[in-house]
Amino acid sequence: QVxxxxxxxxxxxxxxxxxxxxxxxxxxxxxxxxxxFRQAPGKERDFVASxxxxxxxxxxxxSVKGRFTIYREEAKNTMNLQMNSLKPEDTAxxxxxxxxxxxxxxxxxxxxxxxQGTQVTVSS
Numbered sequence: 001q002v003x004x005x006x007x008x009x010x011x012x013x014x015x016x017x018x019x020x021x022x023x024x025x026x027x028x029x030x031x032x033x034x035x036x037f038r039q040a041p042g043k044e045r046d047f048v049a050s051x052x053x054x055x056x057x058x059x060x061x062x063s064v065k066g067r068f069t070i071y072r073e074e075a076k077n078t079m080n081l082q083m084n085s086l087k088p089e090d091t092a093x094x095x096x097x098x099x100x101x102x103x104x105x106x107x108x109x110x111x112x113x114x115x116q117g118t119q120v121t122v123s124s
Contacts, residue, residue, distance in 0.1 A: 055072050
């Protein structure tokens with residue numbers, strides 16, 4: 001069983017930065033495609049970014065390209081999301097997700113494992 005624990009959320013002003021972390025327990029990152037999704041109140045859970053099991057391939061939602069970066073720290077068994085130039089519309093609960101596969105797409109239905117979520121609030 002994979003356990004995912006997110007951290008790093010909080011309140012930040014527009015234009016600021018936050019880094020979210022997802023610690024993976026009981027498994028190694030190299031076996032899993034990892035991703036971030038987010039869900040704003042009353043909306044669907046949407047894809048934000050993903051990184052393949054090899055760590056070589058990444059993908060981003062158009063709305064965050066050029067502002068967010070997904071990367072892994074193998075020594076810490078952690079996957080991170082660096083978020084820069086934050087906007088009020090980035091406000092949401094951010095979820096870490098994982099699937100035992102070399103690569104997965106942008107649908108939340110492709111991921112079997114989920115963290116509990118961390119709140120990100122961007123004030124204008």
